[in-house]
Amino acid sequence: xKRKEYAWAYLFISAPxxxxxxxxxxxxxxxxYVSFTEYSGYQAPVFTGTANYVKLAMDDELFWKTLFxxxxxxxxxxxxxxxxxxxxxxLNQKVRGIRxxxxxxxxxxxxxVIALTLLWKWIFNDSYGLLNYLLELIGVxxxxxxxxxxxxxxxxxxxxxxxxxxxxxxxxxxxxxGVPKSFHEAAEIDGASRWQRFVRITIPCISxxxxxxxxxxxxxxLQDFPRFQIMTEGGxxxxxxxxxxxxxxxxxxxMSMGYASAMAWALGxxxxxxxxxxxxxxxxxxxxx
Amino acid sequence: MSNAAIARSARQRxxxxxxxxxxxxxxxxxxxxxxxxxxxxxxxLSTSLKEQGREFEMxxxxxxxxFEWQNYVFVLTEADIxxxxxxxxxxxxxxxxxxxxTSALAANAFARMDFPAKNVLFTLLLATMMIPGVVTMIPTxxxxxxxxxxxxxxxxxxxxxxxxxxxxxxxxxxxxxxxKELEEAAKVDGMNPLHIFLRxxxxxxxxxxxxQGLLGFLAGYNDFLGPLIxxxxxxxxxLQLVLASFQGFYTSQWTYIMAGSVLALIPSLLLFFFAQRYxxxxxxxxxxxx
Numbered sequence: 227x228k229r230k231e232y233a234w235a236y237l238f239i240s241a242p243x244x245x246x247x248x249x250x251x252x253x254x255x256x257x258x259y260v261s262f263t264e265y266s267g268y269q270a271p272v273f274t275g276t277a278n279y280v281k282l283a284m285d286d287e288l289f290w291k292t293l294f295x296x297x298x299x300x301x302x303x304x305x306x307x308x309x310x311x312x313x314x315x316x317l318n319q320k321v322r323g324i325r326x327x328x329x330x331x332x333x334x335x336x337x338x339v340i341a342l343t344l345l346w347k348w349i350f351n352d353s354y355g356l357l358n359y360l361l362e363l364i365g366v367x368x369x370x371x372x373x374x375x376x377x378x379x380x381x382x383x384x385x386x387x388x389x390x391x392x393x394x395x396x397x398x399x400x401x402x403x404g405v406p407k408s409f410h411e412a413a414e415i416d417g418a419s420r421w422q423r424f425v426r427i428t429i430p431c432i433s434x435x436x437x438x439x440x441x442x443x444x445x446x447x448l449q450d451f452p453r454f455q456i457m458t459e460g461g462x463x464x465x466x467x468x469x470x471x472x473x474x475x476x477x478x479x480x481m482s483m484g485y486a487s488a489m490a491w492a493l494g495x496x497x498x499x500x501x502x503x504x505x506x507x508x509x510x511x512x513x514x515x
Numbered sequence: 516m517s518n519a520a521i522a523r524s525a526r527q528r529x530x531x532x533x534x535x536x537x538x539x540x541x542x543x544x545x546x547x548x549x550x551x552x553x554x555x556x557x558x559x560l561s562t563s564l565k566e567q568g569r570e571f572e573m574x575x576x577x578x579x580x581x582f583e584w585q586n587y588v589f590v591l592t593e594a595d596i597x598x599x600x601x602x603x604x605x606x607x608x609x610x611x612x613x614x615x616x617t618s619a620l621a622a623n624a625f626a627r628m629d630f631p632a633k634n635v636l637f638t639l640l641l642a643t644m645m646i647p648g649v650v651t652m653i654p655t656x657x658x659x660x661x662x663x664x665x666x667x668x669x670x671x672x673x674x675x676x677x678x679x680x681x682x683x684x685x686x687x688x689x690x691x692x693x694x695k696e697l698e699e700a701a702k703v704d705g706m707n708p709l710h711i712f713l714r715x716x717x718x719x720x721x722x723x724x725x726x727q728g729l730l731g732f733l734a735g736y737n738d739f740l741g742p743l744i745x746x747x748x749x750x751x752x753x754l755q756l757v758l759a760s761f762q763g764f765y766t767s768q769w770t771y772i773m774a775g776s777v778l779a780l781i782p783s784l785l786l787f788f789f790a791q792r793y794x795x796x797x798x799x800x801x802x803x804x805x
Contacts, residue, residue, distance in 0.1 A: 231628060231629070231630070231708065232630045232631065234624075234628065234707070234708040234709070235624040235628040235629070235630040235633075235708075236630060238620040238621055238623060238624035238628070238708070238712075239620075239621040239624045239625065239636060241617035241620070241621065241676075241677045241678050242617060242618065242621045242640055242677055242678040242679075242680065242683055243621075243636060243639075243640070244677060245674065245677025245678060246639060246640060246643050246677075246680075248674075248677070249651065249655060249674045249677070250643045250646060250651060252654075252658075253651045253654035253655045253657075253658060254646065254650060254651060254654065256654045256657070256658075257650060257651070257653060257654040260653070260654060260657070267657065267660060312544070313544075313545065313548055316540075316541040316544045316545050316548075317541075317545065319537055319538050319541040320538070321538060321541050321542060321545065325791075326549075327545045327548075327549055328795070329787075329791065330548075330549040330552045330553060331548065331549070331552055332787075332794075332795075333552060333556065333784075333787075334552070336733060336783045336784070336786070336787045336794065337737075337780050337783060337784075338736075338737045338739075338754075338755060338758070338776075338779045338780060338783065339737060339739060340737075340739055340755050340758045340759050340776075340779070341758060341775075341776035341777075341779045341780050342776075344758070344761070344762070344772050344773075344775075344776050345555055345556075345558070345559045345773070345776055346555070348558075348559075348562065348769050348772070348773065349555055349558065351769075353571075354570065354571045354573065354575075356554070356555070356558045356575070359573065359574065359575060388551070388552070388555075391552075396795055396799060397799065400799040445647060448647075449647055449648060449649050451740075452739045452740060452743070456759060456762065470649050473649065477652070477653050477656070478656075478744060483653055483657065486653055487653050487654070490649050490650045490652065490653060491650065493647065493649055493650075494646075494647050494649065494650040497647050498645075501645075
């Protein structure tokens with residue numbers, strides 16, 4: 227009887243477990259090996275020891291530049307989180323038309339990244355784009371956004387914040403609605419100002435959501451690249467080449483699969499380290515119930 | 516009225532006035548924000564309806580004198596948006612349905628059944644969500660290259676059919692909230708676990724299943740990296756690849772590029788408007804349980 231139920235259960239979970247083995251575990255293990263080889267994808271991999279990792283650390287300036295670019299682009303996370311929290315707090319003021327506003331902020335979240343990126347490429351166009359036209363209306367001469375080494379990355383950050391608001395806003399709104407009213411009322415009776423209540427009650431109560439957004443957004447941002455490929459093709463002068471874009475080029479354009487795998491592992495471990503660091507630091511500022 | 520009562524009512528009035536000011540600010544802020552969100556989309560629509568070349572007129576006309584619907588006709592037929600759309604549907608429909616089913620089956624087992632090594636296996640599955648996609652990208656490509664699947668739709672279709680860890684996780688959360696009594700009664704009646712799943716659990720979990728289905732469908736529809744890596748032949752391009760290729764084909768022909776973008780957005784917008792509740796709930800749930 228029991229054994230029969232076990233059999234059913236194993237049958238039920240067999241597909242995802244098999245999927246895990248085929249598309250996660252085996253590729254992952256193989257990738258460790260490939261990262262220690264030279265491999266074009268055509269001939270068999272040639273073991274080269276730690277050569278790829280040494281090259282990564284010592285001889286590849288572009289790798290470090292793209293790593294820097296990636297972190298630079300991740301500035302969109304704190305900015306986006308602050309704006310999303312502001313919107314969520316405004317929505318939480320018992321406003322009418324909440325559904326309409328929520329939809330407006332949410333639209334980019336469901337939209338095709340490619341379509342949105344093409345749209346913003348047109349908006350950032352230095353002579354005929356919407357942004358510089360609007361800036362001109364208020365008397366500002368806009369920069370040549372995407373063809374300027376200085377302004378290309380800020381442009382990507384602006385677009386990233388705009389496109390990413392929806393999810394964070396929805397998450398923050400749900401968190402704000404979960405803050406017990408009695409906390410605010412009690413603090414108000416004790417004479418706490420609005421700002422004090424925000425800092426002492428709201429922020430701690432929504433801190434688990436902040437941590438969740440921070441972690442998932444970091445993992446996503448560190449691997450971001452289609453946006454960059456469409457908008458700038460990594461330029462000008464590699465100023466917007468992110469690490470995964472560079473990795474992609476190495477793997478599928480120059481067919482250096484071994485080197486690209488080493489890069490993937492370096493990034494993977496970096497992501498893991500940052501995630502663990504986030505969790506570790508969170509003990510100081512995240513409050514559960 | 517006593518002095519205390521007067522003071523109290525004055526305080527309440529002040530409080531109400533303060534609330535009104537705050538609400539006014541909230542509306543102002545939200546309206547400004549909504550404009551920032553909407554204007555780019557309107558600009559997209561406006562450009563897509565302009566005559567070739569008119570998009571460079573300064574100052575720009577928001578409403579073109581003549582609506583150039585020809586842009587859409589061209590983009591749909593000559594520029595293969597329609598073909599890309601059909602390809603995308605072919606690629607994602609089946610994996611989406613099968614993947615939903617296999618995820619739900621596994622979620623059911625993890626939520627309602629008892630078996631050895633259950634927790635280990637569940638943790639293992641959850642761990643896959645933590646693996647950055649970039650690490651498995653290259654070895655998976657090598658795997659598919661070995662079995663000759665490059666430049667076919669199979670690498671985009673087959674993995675999804677095995678279910679997704681995130682969907683297993685969220686559906687499990689939902690299944691755990693369903694009362695056990697129904698299941699017990701069915702067991703006494705001699706129903707086997709598959710029957711119980713199909714006849715009881717699945718119908719009771721419709722909203723959660725629909726949410727996961729929609730999220731999966733949308734993710735597949737918007738996927739760009741997968742097709743970019745695996746598909747080379749233009750005839751097999753999915754919608755996102757076709758759209759991305761516009762840049763090369765129609766350099767600076769923004770009317771075409773924007774018309775294509777508008778068309779690419781329509782299916783997801785329709786899906787969203789008819790099922791907004793499911794999306795918002797699904798995403799909130801992900802955040803809350805994460």
